[in-house]
Amino acid sequence: MDDLLIIGAGWAGLSAAAFALHLKPKAKIRVIAQGIGSLVVTPGWLSLLDSAQGEVLAAVRDLAARHPDHPYALAGAEALERAVRLFAQIGAEIELGYQAEPPLYNKRVFTALGSLQTPAILPYGYQGAAQAGERPLFVGFEGWRDYYPSLSGEPHVLIAPPIGARPWDLTPTDYARHFDQPPFRAEVARQVKARLNGATSVAFPAVLGLEHHAETVQSLQDRLGVPVFELPTLPPSVPGARLYNKLRRYLLDRGVRLQIGHPVVRGVREGKRLAGVEVAAAGKPQFFGARAVILATGNLYGGGLFSDDSGRVWEGIFDLPVQHNSDRQTWFSARMLAAEGHAVHRFGIRADAQLKPLAAEGAPLAENLFAAGHILAQPSESPSPFETAEGVALATAYRAAQLALTQP
Amino acid sequence: MQAETTLNCDVLVIGGGATGAGVLFDLAQRGLRVILAEQNDVATGTSGRYHGLLHSGGRYAVRDPESARECIEENWIVRRIAPHTIEDTGGWFAAFPPDDPAYIPLWLEGCKAVGIPTEPVPLAQALREEPHLNPQAYAIYRVPDAACDSFELIHSLVEAAAALGGVTLTYHRVCAIEKHGGKVIGALLQNRRTGGYVRVHAHAIVNAAGPWAGEVAKLAGADIHMTHDRGVMVAMNVRWVNTIINRLATPDDGDILVPVGTVCVIGTTSVVVERPDDLDIPAREITQMLDAGEVMIPNFRKARALRAWAGVRPLYDPPQKRAGEAEGGVGEDGRFITRSFRALSHADVGAAGMLSIVGGKLTTYRQMAEKISDEVCAYLGVSAPCRTAQTPLPKPTWLGNGGRKLHALTHRLHQLEHAPTHNNLICECEIITRDQLETAIRASGEGVSLDDLRRDLRLGMGPCQAGFCGYRAAGVLGETAHLPPADSIAALATFIEERFRGNRPLLWGHQLRQALLDELIYRRALGVPTPQPEAHAAD
Ligand SMILES: Cc1cc2nc3c(=O)[nH]c(=O)nc-3n(C[C@H](O)[C@H](O)[C@H](O)COP(=O)(O)OP(=O)(O)OC[C@H]3O[C@@H](n4cnc5c(N)ncnc54)[C@H](O)[C@@H]3O)c2cc1C
Numbered sequence: 001m002d003d004l005l006i007i008g009a010g011w012a013g014l015s016a017a018a019f020a021l022h023l024k025p026k027a028k029i030r031v032i033a034q035g036i037g038s039l040v041v042t043p044g045w046l047s048l049l050d051s052a053q054g055e056v057l058a059a060v061r062d063l064a065a066r067h068p069d070h071p072y073a074l075a076g077a078e079a080l081e082r083a084v085r086l087f088a089q090i091g092a093e094i095e096l097g098y099q100a101e102p103p104l105y106n107k108r109v110f111t112a113l114g115s116l117q118t119p120a121i122l123p124y125g126y127q128g129a130a131q132a133g134e135r136p137l138f139v140g141f142e143g144w145r146d147y148y149p150s151l152s153g154e155p156h157v158l159i160a161p162p163i164g165a166r167p168w169d170l171t172p173t174d175y176a177r178h179f180d181q182p183p184f185r186a187e188v189a190r191q192v193k194a195r196l197n198g199a200t201s202v203a204f205p206a207v208l209g210l211e212h213h214a215e216t217v218q219s220l221q222d223r224l225g226v227p228v229f230e231l232p233t234l235p236p237s238v239p240g241a242r243l244y245n246k247l248r249r250y251l252l253d254r255g256v257r258l259q260i261g262h263p264v265v266r267g268v269r270e271g272k273r274l275a276g277v278e279v280a281a282a283g284k285p286q287f288f289g290a291r292a293v294i295l296a297t298g299n300l301y302g303g304g305l306f307s308d309d310s311g312r313v314w315e316g317i318f319d320l321p322v323q324h325n326s327d328r329q330t331w332f333s334a335r336m337l338a339a340e341g342h343a344v345h346r347f348g349i350r351a352d353a354q355l356k357p358l359a360a361e362g363a364p365l366a367e368n369l370f371a372a373g374h375i376l377a378q379p380s381e382s383p384s385p386f387e388t389a390e391g392v393a394l395a396t397a398y399r400a401a402q403l404a405l406t407q408p
Numbered sequence: 409m410q411a412e413t414t415l416n417c418d419v420l421v422i423g424g425g426a427t428g429a430g431v432l433f434d435l436a437q438r439g440l441r442v443i444l445a446e447q448n449d450v451a452t453g454t455s456g457r458y459h460g461l462l463h464s465g466g467r468y469a470v471r472d473p474e475s476a477r478e479c480i481e482e483n484w485i486v487r488r489i490a491p492h493t494i495e496d497t498g499g500w501f502a503a504f505p506p507d508d509p510a511y512i513p514l515w516l517e518g519c520k521a522v523g524i525p526t527e528p529v530p531l532a533q534a535l536r537e538e539p540h541l542n543p544q545a546y547a548i549y550r551v552p553d554a555a556c557d558s559f560e561l562i563h564s565l566v567e568a569a570a571a572l573g574g575v576t577l578t579y580h581r582v583c584a585i586e587k588h589g590g591k592v593i594g595a596l597l598q599n600r601r602t603g604g605y606v607r608v609h610a611h612a613i614v615n616a617a618g619p620w621a622g623e624v625a626k627l628a629g630a631d632i633h634m635t636h637d638r639g640v641m642v643a644m645n646v647r648w649v650n651t652i653i654n655r656l657a658t659p660d661d662g663d664i665l666v667p668v669g670t671v672c673v674i675g676t677t678s679v680v681v682e683r684p685d686d687l688d689i690p691a692r693e694i695t696q697m698l699d700a701g702e703v704m705i706p707n708f709r710k711a712r713a714l715r716a717w718a719g720v721r722p723l724y725d726p727p728q729k730r731a732g733e734a735e736g737g738v739g740e741d742g743r744f745i746t747r748s749f750r751a752l753s754h755a756d757v758g759a760a761g762m763l764s765i766v767g768g769k770l771t772t773y774r775q776m777a778e779k780i781s782d783e784v785c786a787y788l789g790v791s792a793p794c795r796t797a798q799t800p801l802p803k804p805t806w807l808g809n810g811g812r813k814l815h816a817l818t819h820r821l822h823q824l825e826h827a828p829t830h831n832n833l834i835c836e837c838e839i840i841t842r843d844q845l846e847t848a849i850r851a852s853g854e855g856v857s858l859d860d861l862r863r864d865l866r867l868g869m870g871p872c873q874a875g876f877c878g879y880r881a882a883g884v885l886g887e888t889a890h891l892p893p894a895d896s897i898a899a900l901a902t903f904i905e906e907r908f909r910g911n912r913p914l915l916w917g918h919q920l921r922q923a924l925l926d927e928l929i930y931r932r933a934l935g936v937p938t939p940q941p942e943a944h945a946a947d
Binding site for chain 1 (some may be wrong): 894916917926
């Protein structure tokens with residue numbers, strides 16, 4: 001029997017496990033997930049409230065006050081700040097450079113199209129964007145299909161890294177592994193240096209090392225003599241993979257059991273509580289008992305929610321009711337890039353002020369089941385869920401872990 | 409308006425669908441100098457958005473015998489003159505439990521009367537041939553339906569006409585028709601890529617603008633009342649059947665299933681709309697199509713819905729109906745209007761020499777072209793007879809691939825496997841290499857959009873819905889055509905919206921997840937700016 005069983009290994013599930021370790025170091029924690037979550041497709045920075053102008057945590061408190069149904073509000077006014085402070089400690093240990101000490105202000109980072117994003121917490125790779133200066137030089141690799149620096153609108157060059165005959169169909173991860181090798185870095189730096197031409201900084205696609213990220217950024221900066229920064233790429237996202245790998249190792253080293261590739265199929269009830277869950281396995285389903293369960297399987301994208309052509313939306317494990325529009329016509333705006341986003345992003349389960357998912361009658365489904373992350377519904381009119389993507393996961397994961405660990 | 413160029417011809421044909429292309433070829437073959445003006449690319453109107461069926465006529469045998477007869481006559485001819493555009497799947501009419509058995513004798517009689525051969529298929533044999541068919545089918549008849557690739561057909565016609573001197577101007581919209589002394593004398597065309605104007609002097613003008621025929625007639629001061637009947641079709645990623653399946657019942661929504669290549673297409677709905685370009689696809693019409701598919705093929709919707717599109721039928725709604733036509737008037741749907749066609753002269757409004765060809769089917773394009781060409785020749789005093797029914801059409805050579813379909817995936821795969829040094833794949837789903845993309849960009853010239861490349865190469869048509877290849881293609885476009893970055897990014901944003909318009913009706917289950925992933929890429933990783941609304945007025 002585990003003290004805490006977390007379903008889902010996305011940002012919410014993994015951070016819930018990390019927070020639980022800090023809150024109760026001796027707890028027996030298990031994470032069971034079908035896949036590795038959406039970390040490897042996100043840029044790897046943390047968005048808490050991208051549109052916040054002043055101090056971000058204060059802006060989030062305002063948001064929660066205005067939208068009592070928002071997951072930030074359900075998690076409680078202090079949850080995000082506590083989560084962020086804890087993450088700052090964890091971040092120091094996983095050595096990716098995430099600086100999360102409050103007060104927090106949104107930063108400016110570039111994309112491959114030369115546009116700006118404004119997340120709050122950055123790993124090393126993106127930090128140099130703040131010192132991009134007047135003349136950043138965007139560097140790409142000849143023949144690589146996944147990055148076109150000419151689209152940035154900034155000065156740009158294509159270099160020919162020492163990769164061999166078929167440079168084009170390498171993935172970002174392949175490039176990152178090459179950058180882990182010092183001779184490769186040296187050669188890249190040599191070619192770029194020859195073409196710096198007065199550049200005030202150098203931007204690379206986000207492939208600057210998988211295992212040795214900090215070292216890669218540092219050595220390029222030393223050789224080039226100007227700030228170096230990364231631009232998010234098409235998936236798989238190397239910054240996301242770095243974070244996933246480090247967090248995974250962090251949890252495993254501290255005794256958390258991680259079972260990836262195991263779909264939880266249903267909960268097992270015992271009166272008003274959950275006794276545990278069943279996991280699909282060859283032969284018959286396997287039972288895992290737990291004192292408390294956190295559901296962090298994500299939204300329609302993450303895989304916690306499902307939909308069909310008739311407009312039905314359902315939750316896949318506990319069959320929780322999902323707040324959604326029943327007319328499928330209204331799920332998406334007329335345009336993909338519509339400024340107002342899409343209604344479908346906000347579909348999710350409802351939970352009470354203790355983050356306990358609500359069953360059809362409006363009462364909690366079970367005393368010891370909690371929800372975290374994007375499986376929670378978000379109110380219409382509130383900021384786009386993209387703006388608060390990692391923040392909502394952090395705050396609800398923290399709060400869910402805290403409540404779950406106080407279970408008898 | 410000051411025209412930059414002036415062109416002379418005998419006949420100007422307006423509209424690059426099957427009908428216009430058919431007229432272009434017919435008149436060119438009769439020795440006339442012909443120019444065809446098409447506002448977009450050829451085959452992008454109804455002819456590029458149809459269901460893909462070379463009708464036997466069986467569908468119209470009971471209520472619309474005139475159209476049924478035209479269909480079966482042309483069916484035999486098209487098979488003969490353009491076999492490369494046909495996949496001879498054959499077709500069945502099958503009755504399933506909700507269908508009224510009383511319809512069957514009426515239908516058999518109707519087929520017999522117009523000469524459509526029918527042959528009963530015993531259920532046991534039917535299920536051997538089509539194991540997915542609903543075994544509750546209680547009556548099945550074989551008819552000579554076939555699948556027809558309208559892109560191939562239209563390109564064949566355009567190329568055959570070109571060899572005889574017929575000129576096709578794509579991206580040229582007719583914006584004014586000029587009259588003098590009770591006759592038409594020419595038209596003003598706007599080049600939609602450059603914005604410049606071209607004046608065409610012509611002795612006669614053929615309006616083959618399909619659902620836009622009313623708008624074009626108005627340019628000459630004539631009033632023809634078209635009914636715009638929108639139909640939605642859904643392509644499933646499984647070729648459930650090898651034979652075209654029609655419901656043996658009064659024509660209704662979603663009662664035809666057409667196998668095309670590796671997919672099959674269920675269609676269609678029928679909703680009267682205001683505008684000829686109203687191509688909206690309401691979610692409920694998709695669900696209606698999937699429900700209808702379930703009747704013919706149990707578990708139909710377990711396959712993935714790959715694409716949905718809509719077309720607008722150019723139905724002619726004459727002021728005076730003929731006997732038996734349109735009893736009960738046009739209702740919610742346009743199915744009571746005949747699928748036969750009419751040639752209309754506009755001499756009555758001082759536009760002698762302007763002729764409109766309206767109604768009809770893709771199947772009957774040749775007969776429509778023959779009829780209107782006869783009228784044009786009579787007007788111009790030309791006596792050359794029509795020879796299109798006897799003249800085989802060439803295979804199209806467009807994009808220089810030796811006449812092979814560029815979009816045949818197996819062909820691409822073969823090329824790729826045999827040229828391992830050129831396999832820089834930009835679109836992994838549809839196997840498009842950087843070389844192919846660059847060649848197509850250069851061949852298309854200035855102003856080429858990613859959507860043009862989609863039509864040529866099937867860029868972005870695969871399961872990733874352009875999430876990955878959109879950015880890559882914009883990069884290659886920018887580098888190859890030396891575009892300013894803002895233009896490449898605008899091209900990307902426009903392409904994203906165009907793809908989304910086609911995909912949006914199909915977003916549930918796995919495809920919804922894919923769309924959300926694509927949105928993450930566009931919004932978070934790339935920060936693609938929201939395009940201005942006019943960005944996709946261009947189609
Ligand atoms: C849903 C649906 C399914 C169908 N299924 C079948 C089927 O299976 N079998 C079959 O035989 N038939 C079918 N049809 C009918 C068939 O598609 C049409 O009858 C046929 O394609 C009409 O061809 P067209 O050339 O007359 O018109 P279109 O193909 O629409 O061509 C008209 C062209 O004129 C152009 N144009 C308009 N205005 C101007 C202007 N001012 N200047 C320049 N160009 C202009 C347009 O851009 C367009 O390309 C279907 C129709 C629909 C809507």
